[in-house]
Amino acid sequence: MNTLYTLIPYLKRHRTTIGIGSLFLVLTSAFQMAGPWILKLAFDGLESSITKQELLVYAGILVAIAIVAGICRFFMRRLLIGTSREIEYELRQDFFRKLTVLSFSYYNRTPTGDLMARATNDLTAVRMVLGPGVMYTMTTVITLTASVTLMALLSWKLMLISLAPMPLISLFMYLYGGMIHKRFESVQEQFASITARAQEYLAGIRVVRAYGQEESAKEEFSNQNQEYLDRYMKLVRINGLMHPSIRFLAGTATILVLLFGGIMVMNETISLGDFVAFFAYLNMLIWPMIALGWVVSIFQRGAASMKRINYVFNSEAEIVDSPHAVDKEDLQGAIEFRDVHFTYRTRPDESVLRGINLKIEPGETIGIAGRTGSGKTTLVNLIPRLFAPDKGEILIDGSPITHFTLNTLRNHIGYVPQEAFLFSRTLAENIRYGEPEASQDAIENAAELAQLSGDVSEFPKTYETAVGERGVTLSGGQKQRAAIARAVIRSPRILILDDALASVDTRTEEAILGGLRSYMSNRTTLLVAHRVSTLKLADRIVLLENGQITEMGTHDELVAKGGAYAELARMQELKDQLEATS
Template structure:
């Protein structure tokens, strides 16, 4: 358990002053709070001897004063230690989120989003409870136990020995139940992760679920996961339900022994009534930490299980990271070269790209075309190092991209992905996402104009301040693609990649966008991936990809004359457009 919580030490070290002050207050507050039973003993003994009202009032005042000081100390103790745990929780969540952003796409192919969300929302708070309330009550238990046991021994060593005999079994019971709680809590957290994953996937794919009329089937599957989650919680509740009564039984035996033996000693005048009353109070003060120890162990077991789950993610090394000695490009031009590149996705044996080689001069427009699944999108995913090639080399301005710092490399590339992604927030903020030097409304509006989105935005009542739902769900597919294109255009990068970025817009809008891009493309090196030949016919170089290899290359007229794969794609698309036009007339 302690080994699993060890990664928290650097976080706790940042707040060592708070921790030291808080633990100091634990000791001081308990010294004052536990003084009143002894003062009560003195008062009772004085009553037996006959004491004046003034003397009795002095004892009462001292008890109130000591209790008040102890209470104030406990207030600040909680403020310091629980506040420290909140800071650690915030730091840990920040580091967890930042670490997730550094991980490569292959990680997210292995780990469901719901599992990651479960760790952020469920496991991190469990860790906070261990490092805050857990430590506070553990130290409090230790201090109270030492003070109470010391006072018991001072009052009557023989009675103390008899009273604590049953308590010797408490550590044994705690060890056994603690292990069972830890094991069952880990199972609960794992099941909660599965529930989170299913909920996240179904909410994100709500349209697909409804389109295939799978609402009832998905609800039944979720209900099954939920029942399993409830069952695991019930099993934890059973073991926890046994733990508390077991501790109460063992500690209760001590009270019975004191009542019998101690009461007899009072009758026989071996100890005073004051001693007996104080002894009972200190015994109860000793018993309560023993009972609380079960709750504290539960906190630590839960925290350890959760920290292990968090560390499973935090110890994941990014598969793509900077090399030790990086290079720099003084004046980026945008020259791109692929040299004998081979690539397959992590975990797959099939080559997606085979011996890809081509060269792009600064300012050139290169198009990559091919059938669906031919590997054309995989080519452009390698350039910003979203994935690493298995063989070969990719260069930008003559520098191998592996030797460029990742932030610098990706800062030189503006990419419009195949699947548009928009964040919750305003439409304007989404377009401005790529801007590094703050919100620039003029650049946002210019980018929207080039992307043929400006007119659409003007139709919205709130314009650029229009709030988008999750993933831009309140926009059409074409509007989302144009918004992501506008976002890329706000970045003045020397390389622009359009990965089938206009697939959801009609041919008329596509032509208008490409016309608007003419000036932008003249100033940048651009790679356009498209399944539409009409979008790439004006490119300086067209690469035709088939089964992961470049099978043809050249300009539009050359490839048409060659009457190969490109020409067949062109004829098929012209036929489809002709049929669509006839259906429109009909």
């Protein structure tokens, strides 16, 4: 339950609204408590010489009490439940804000479906604590205190008899509460797993169908679903035992009052009006006693969910602005790697980069070659600080990149990753994503530079065509060119193309490179590529092998050396010849 203390700052922000809502809650309970006392006076009057007019007055008072209590209840729920929704909104905003600053290493080890479950189901469970949980807890405490006090005024002996089952109810709450917490936490973990699995299958549905694995996918998802059902049924069994147990004990109190209270009325120890009022107060008390089980369940579920949310909130962002980071409007684009080492946390025994030393002049184009897994992508990912080196440093314009704010650094970098990701928006919105204020002319110029404008003219709504989730309506080459357009529209000082032309054919590649050649002439560009035809465009080429720079020079120089790059170029040339003759 300590995990719920995280919510205190959120509650403090809304203390005025919560205070007013609580006032209406107290008023609602007060008017409800007045009703049985009016009944007592009416019944006592029936035993004496009450007039018809007086009876109508009592009836009118009861109607007035019901109306005022209903109005107070409306404002109570409007304020308290409304506040819980507002806090849920704030929690979700903070949760998403936290996700935007967590490092890539965090996402590498955390399934997307798990985060989706925390952002939906877990937040809903927490909201139930803040709304109904808090409201019914306060109602229970007020009703319990007031009812017991008024019952004692009517007959302290009968009050003690009616409260005889209370210790057992408290024991049940304690025992069931712990079991609910553990089982609901288990349920939420499995829900996260099943959400992650569903998200994975939906994202890879084409692969599933292409390999005829529909039945295998169904079976695996069914197993996950069955495990979720099994865990939830264990929780249901606990809830199923708890509520009847409380109702039974509460019903026992009713039987005891009916038996002993009836005897007291017959013996004239208490009046009929006292007995009716006492019974009404007992009924008011029974509902909170029954609701107490539900409230305990809500709080235990909320605590389990808040623990999962706190795990994200407490995760440290590894890449943040240093205390003395500065904003800078202009960068020249000089880059230098000094003895840079890097290892992924998921593979701590495998060093990806080792002792990288490389100096790049402003406006220079550097080609980065190497076999798969040699560290090419990791190297360029260090420049915009998507990851941080374990050792060594990276400088831009002679200053360590940590001296610049992340906004400064990334606003001056145009980055095209290996896998182009497009949002489920229009093509124009995807291109403009790199420069939100870009004009339509700028969008069209960027598309033309990326050799995409010809394709766009054939789209049903040209640039306003919706590309679908992950750009599903576009071909691989079109998505890649849209990503290039998104990078160049912001006119960055540093352009990173991470195998960005792998999804286009040779002819389109030549056209794109032809358009980019003049564009790159006054920008520092890093070209990660497998194709030698792409690398030829570079002023210098760096060859990476096992995380180290083993060769460096122009294309002609490296071919003349007859080393690993020359072999790579020869194999690429043979492949191109075979494709041309096939």
